[in-house]
Amino acid sequence: MDFDLTEEQRLLQDSLARLLADRYGFEQRKEYMKAPEGWSREMWSSYAELGLLGLPFSEEEGGFGGGPVETMLVAEQMGRAITLEPWLPTMVLGGGFLRHGGNDALRAEFAPKMVAGELLMAFAHTERQSRYDLHDVASTARRDGSCWVLDGRKGMVLHGDSADKLVVTARTAGERRDHRGIGVFVVDAGAQGVTRRGYRTVDGQRAAEVELSGVRVDGGAVLGDPADGLPLVDRVVDEAIAALAAEAVGAMEVAHNMTVDYMKTRQQFGRPIGSFQALQHRAADMLVQLEQARSMAYFAAMSAEEPDAAERRKAMAAVKVQIGRSARFVGQQAIQLHGGIAVTMEYAAGHYFKRLTVNDATFGDADHHVRALAEAGGALAA
Structure with a gap:
């Protein structure tokens, strides 16, 4: 199966990555958190200028008609920077409800304002x-x-x-x-x-x-x-789960890289702690969990538009199970391998673990979705 991105998708990914690298460092994020709303209106305007807020809408509505893959790419970069802005509730959830359930009048009224960054949901x-x-x-x-x-x-x-x-x-x-x-x-x-x-x-x-x-x-x-609005809710939440999976992968990747870099520089017994084989094994296990989660994030993006609601729900339950378990393992290992510094507010590792923990609990944690899968007869038919 070909997982190569199109030129437009690579441009979207690279443009957002550059924006966040320039303006969303850890210290800048802490400043954004101090704002009255707890996030940056200036960054929200930058997302609008970049076209991110037009993702769920068609070109006729002022957007660019992005699909689950584009959402995945944006969410992963948001996860890497653990951004604070309301992109998920406004664009993925709010935009999803408008796209799948809104009448023409609502779409005509709300879509242009959302694309311009003037309406939050x-x-x-x-x-x-x-x-x-x-x-x-x-x-x-x-x-x-x-x-x-x-x-x-x-x-x-x-x-x-x-x-x-x-x-x-x-x-x-x-x-x-x-x-x-x-x-x-x-x-x-x-x-x-x-x-x-x-x-x-x-x-x-x-x-x-x-x-x-x-x-x-x-x-x-x-x-x-x-x-009978529950099928609409299920569909939009399934799309949000796919976005959350990609966001978690972005956060896990940074947590893993941060941990490996720390192991190369932290000295104990006169040598870097990364030279100890037991800790190398734990870092390798983190990478395995990360790559398993990445595969499931791809699976979520491919399954988000599945027309069979029952099959889509089972797919997303399986995604939440793996993402939740991987996030917990990667986050816990990042804290353990960093030691005491990881639980201070001044260091980023703890903040990534907190985001991964909340990500797991959003729309059902891993344990909840294991039960849901069992009741549905498993992810795959016997």
Whole structure:
């Protein structure tokens, strides 16, 4: 199978790599984290100038119609720099919902603003009781004339404190854990009845707790079928999992390289610790885990557009299992081989481990997806 990139894909990858190398060093990242929003608006504008924010949209909408491979390339570079900007919630999740479930009016209104970097989105789906189950929705949406009225609470909304629009799941019919009866709505973050409490996550990003109390949503702001929106949610989340896999690979690669370089310079017993065979074996095991994760990131990019929803879900579960296990091993070994310096805020290794840990927990950790695969009969048919 040919994994060579096209000239346009190489240009995209190289352009972003140069931008992040020039303007997203570790010390610069710490400065961006101190900004009021916890990330850099200036860098967001640079992403727009580079065309990254047009990735999910067609040329007619002002984008360039990128697919899963282009998303993978961007996500990997974002992972290498452990960027703080809301690219995943806005472009992968928000853009995915618009692309797959938005009507013409919503796309025409939102796409140009998103491409220009003027509109931020966030996906509000997790609830206190739901854990990783996308179908566990207690928030409600009831009809009121031509509008919908939403009530409920959402937690861990990535970059929900700075988003202009929230993509919210709410139950239009059925019981709390029914797979049908879930609607997907676009809610103005500043609408009456919307309350947000922002906070910093363990990996330096931002999130928010969101409360909806009698929030009115126009009937045209519904994404997909209000009576059966879960397939849309599954599809967009599967695309986000593919992006998260690539991001994790980028972070793991830097963590591994950083660790090997440290082993070459750290002296113990009068010689570099990298000269000890036991530590060489651990560094080699890190590389094996990294390459296994990279293969699964490629598999995720190839599977993201699989039309069979059941097969796509199994593929992404398998991806999350391997990526989660690899990320944990690489991150833990990076901490152990660096020693005490790795757990200080002034050194990058711990920050990469934190991002990998949060990456694993986003949309279900490895243990959750092992169970999902077992219930589905395994990744491959017997």
